[in-house]
Amino acid sequence: MARNKFDIDENLESPFDIRHFRRALVYIKKQKKPMILAFVLSALSAGIALSAPLILQHVVDVTIPDKDVYSLVGWSALMLATIVVSVILATIRSRIMTTVGQDIIFDIRTDLFKHLQELPFKYYDDRPQGKILIRVVNYVNSVSDVLSNGIINFILEIVNLIFIAIFMFAVDVRLSFVILAGLPVFLGVMLLIKTRQRRAWQAVSNKSSNLNAYLQESISGIGVTQIFSREQRNEGIFTRLASNFRLEWMRALRYNALIPFTVDNLATIVTTMIYLVGLLALSPKDVTFGVILAMGSYAARFWQPILNLSNLYNSFINAVAYLERIFETLDEPVTVSDVPEAKELPSIRGNVTFDNVTFAYDPGVNILENLSFDVKPGESIALVGPTGAGKTTVVNLISRFYNLTGGSILIDGHDISQVKLKSLRSQMGIMLQDSFIFSGTILDNIRYGRLDATEEEIIAAAKTVCADEFIREFEQGYLTEVNERGSKLSQGQRQLISFARTLLADPRVLILDEATSSIDAKTERLLQQGLNELLKGRTSFIIAHRLSTIKNCDRIMFVSDKGIAECGSHDELMAQRGLYYRLYSAQKMEAQV
Structure with missing residues (x-):
């Protein structure tokens, strides 16, 4: 399949499996210590928060009937203290995990960039740049939270469920089973939509990649677009790609929204059943009003971790689509x-x-x-x-x-x-027709291929290729800042700077591929004088459109x-x-x- 077009979806060459997740764990293990600390803080925060319903039960069943004002103030202060301590611990944990998430982003993105620099020309010949950029930037951002907070929260919510279940059964066994009655329905819904949800997010990934590819291409070619008045036609293409992305995004969100919708309704039904069973089916001798209130609170707390787990599951499904793309890039062979x-x-x-x-x-x-x-x-x-x-x-x-x-x-x-x-x-020194200029100073651009070059050597190279004169005409001279691709420079000036960069490397084999095509005849004659001296003793291969230059x-x-x-x-x-x-x-x- 031709993959070098913005309007063609990229098929995954290797589907996601557990090996991908194990590979993701490599980045997580590097952050093991701060993640353990964050987990401990989260567990403490959750444990302290779980004591609140027990305090409420005691106040309703004992303190208020006894009209013990001093005890009521004490229990209220303790309730407030649990809230404050829980919030403080959660805040510290949040700060730790923010740092961890950014460290994971840094590691993945660095590995991607390093690998991309080693890939052969053919890899870039076959793909739009936009489809490569989105993997390094957007996709890595999308998976970072799942690989950091997601892992911690998943374990924490499981522990929360266990703790809540222990507290529930300690308070009342019968009402605890009422709370658990909604679990089979929830699991059935999850199994029903799992595969469809993953495919939906893969489609979102495709449409996002296509849109990004066309956007990058359009920005790079904006000059040609305006010359040929293609704005309206290009807007139509962009609108179509954006519409495709929107449709797939909304379809994926419908699957995502189904899970919290199910959990919220089950939680409401279960909480209602607790009050119905507690107040109508059980006698006051069997269960006190304080117990019913405590169990109602635990019901909300029990389904909250399930809701959180379902949201984590949604995030994981989303991240899977991006992890597949990331690891596909990292697995691209360096041929x-x-x-x-x-x-x-x-x-x-x-x-x-x-x-x-x-x-x-x-x-x-x-x-x-x-x-x-x-x-x-x-x-x-x-x-x-x-x-x-x-x-x-x-x-x-x-x-x-x-x-x-x-x-x-x-x-x-x-x-x-x-x-x-x-x-x-x-x-080797290679000078191409498309002279790429990096953002930075002219001095840095010439020095790019030889970082240890002195300023005198850089100026000497510029003089050899007749670039020194026009460079000194700039107010800042060699320290003049130029934009990416040298938009402030003429094509001829860009080529002369690129020429100086190539010659500064002092190559034994020199390759000039249409290197003087954008230089006027007068400048080319001056340049040729310097090149005649430079080419002495060096093997050179020259591709030129003007045959008079290679006579x-x-x-x-x-x-x-x-x-x-x-x-x-x-x-x-x-x-x-x-x-x-x-x-x-x-x-x-x-x-x-």
Whole structure:
């Protein structure tokens, strides 16, 4: 199924089972000590609160009939004290669990982010960014309370039920069975809706993910939207997605609301039955009015934990839908990673060899087949050819952003699949057409790939790529703050900053993928002067739309038909009057027009 669209639901590849919950317990165990303290405080608070009905029974049956005013004041003060102490303990416990919940959020979110950084390009090729972001932010927020307060409250409510049952049976056995009579009905309702409720929240998760994906896409492309006046059409799409989310949300809430509705009505019926049985079926000799009042209070208290448990169950069902997504992301295989016996790649000279390389993004659809060539250290190689022929694929494979389908790639005789990724990529400089600028200063953006670089080295790199002049025109110079994606900068300025960032890393292999496409001809000529010096002694692979910029490369490879159709210098290929000749001639004619 195509998962890279905002309007297609994501099917879970592995259904939730008890193993997911056991994995969630790993995060809970890290907070074991504060959770135990919170449980003890909760138990004390609940135990103290349970003494209130016994005080009420004694006051009604003994203190008031005896007209003992002093005792009444004392018992009232004790009742107030139980309330105050119970509230104080509950408040302390609440503060502890708030911290625990945030710590659990931090741990899960950190693990997710770490894993996402290790996933290969293909994972991001197949999914909208919005469907990834919602898992790291919204879904983690949704499960944190269940994994912290939910566990404590679940145990506490069970203990509460046990304590209340003990108190009830100690006061009156017959009326206790009246209170318990509603349990079979409650359990039947729970079993009836369990599966439907879980599926309903899975549907909510899907629609929420779709809505978030389209929102993220729309914000990223807002400029294109306004250029083509697509606001009304996009609003219609958003309204449809939001409506789908609303419908699924309301359907899920109906299942959620059914449980407290059942509990509330059962509690009311049971409490009414206590008064009917106590006052009409039993004689005053068998049961006093104080006992009936106490049992009525215990009935409300007995069904309150059941109501709380049902709410916890609702929260758990909701969280299950999100936990499934979270663990599905954490289980996504890191297909491009260090092999068990991977070795450090030593300092390289830049000899790159493709040995019968075959590659396919999708099984059975090869982009490259049995591609072989050898590049000597310091050679400059230009890759040209029609769109989609595989030029960018070739340079992506050199950096091992994807695993090969067949064959091997060697650098200085080392198979890149057998070396550590960090040692490989740290010796490469890659400059893409889409120059990504991070929020922060221009200085930080250039330093991004080499954190130990001095300010002098950063400025030197900027001067080499002709970026220093326009940077100094800003009021804050290199300390100028730029927004995410560099919205305050022109496309050419973003590319020059990205160029400086790449060159600062002092790579042995330099990859330029349409790196000068957004730079004007004058700036490009100045930039070329610095690059000519920089490329000396470095192996470089250059993909350029303007063929005039790669005329001086040592070799030009025309990529076509899943391989290299032509290879040679500019003069050699022009003399052959083949594919490159026709492409160059056509482009030259367009420029003249």
